């Protein structure tokens with residue numbers, strides 16, 4: 125049986141389970157459940173602390189896992205990233221009291237509070253900056269107010285938490301993170317076929333989320349212009365209509381471009397433009 129680790133709580137937990145569900149796998153109904161066996165698909169899901177997912181995968185006790193890229197780097201695990209999952213996006217940044225620091229060089233000799241000590245330590249070493257890292261479990265923004273640190277390094281999503289604490293980001297982002305699928309480095313998986321199937325299914329979910337299907341009717345002499353607007357992934361489907369002066373076209377279009385594409389198609393003379401969600405997809 126394939127063993128897969130999913131975050132049991134925190135920012136990534138719900139989205140990770142939703143994505144697995146959309147990929148056709150059974151998921152727990154109760155957030156207290158720690159293991160769920162999906163017998164039909166031959167997969168056992170383990171709901172672990174997001175921080176621990178990369179550790180289990182790296183050790184090879186589970187085959188695949190979902191975690192954040194920042195947590196993966198912080199863990200020092202040898203697990204490798206195989207797929208970006210398009211949710212849980214954040215940046216990992218230095219922040220200090222407004223107006224006090226402008227570049228990473230200002231960190232030298234200071235105390236940095238963080239829950240990602242591994243990540244911060246290796247970033248500072250790479251840059252040759254010496255500083256003392258204060259490892260905290262969470263709510264690190266308060267560490268400066270309470271005098272435990274001079275600055276912090278933490279996850280920034282909207283920036284609200286920082287602003288409320290009177291802190292400001294400075295320097296380049298340490299890392300851009302999102303949820304990722306990780307697997308044990310060097311393979312060594314009991315069932316490589318099941319791993320490939322899960323990756324392909326998750327890729328299908330990503331495509332189904334990122335694209336819509338667009339159908340429209342188009343005067344036959346405009347088909348080149350129209351299909352230049354909707355080139356599709358490989359090539360659009362062009363079908364004859366009963367009226368030989370018109371054809372029907374079907375093509376995949378990036379979801380975020382839907383309305384712009386409809387405007388362009390309408391402008392050149394396409395009509396009856398219909399947009400449909402893709403429920404599932406295997407490219």
Ligand SMILES: Nc1ncnc2c1ncn2[C@@H]1O[C@H](COP(=O)(O)OP(=O)(O)OP(=O)(O)O)[C@@H](O)[C@H]1O
Pocket residue numbers: 131133134135136174175191192193194195212213214262279280281282301302
């Ligand atoms: N607003 C956010 N706050 C925290 N983590 C976020 C946020 N957005 C995305 N993430 C990502 O979620 C992961 C952190 O997971 P974690 O379980 O620690 O989340 P959390 O919301 O901080 O949970 P906890 O309740 O344990 O504090 C990281 O990969 C991080 O980049």
Ligand SMILES: O=P(O)(O)OC[C@H]1O[C@H](OP(=O)(O)OP(=O)(O)O)[C@H](O)[C@@H]1O
Pocket residue numbers: 261262263264265278279280281282283284285286
């Ligand atoms: O930029 P924002 O949208 O404000 O989000 C980022 C904040 O959210 C997380 O904290 P969380 O609520 O998980 O608390 P924690 O620090 O105790 O983990 C993270 O550690 C930041 O503090």
Ligand SMILES: [Mg+2]
Pocket residue numbers: 262
């Ligand atoms: Mg947190």
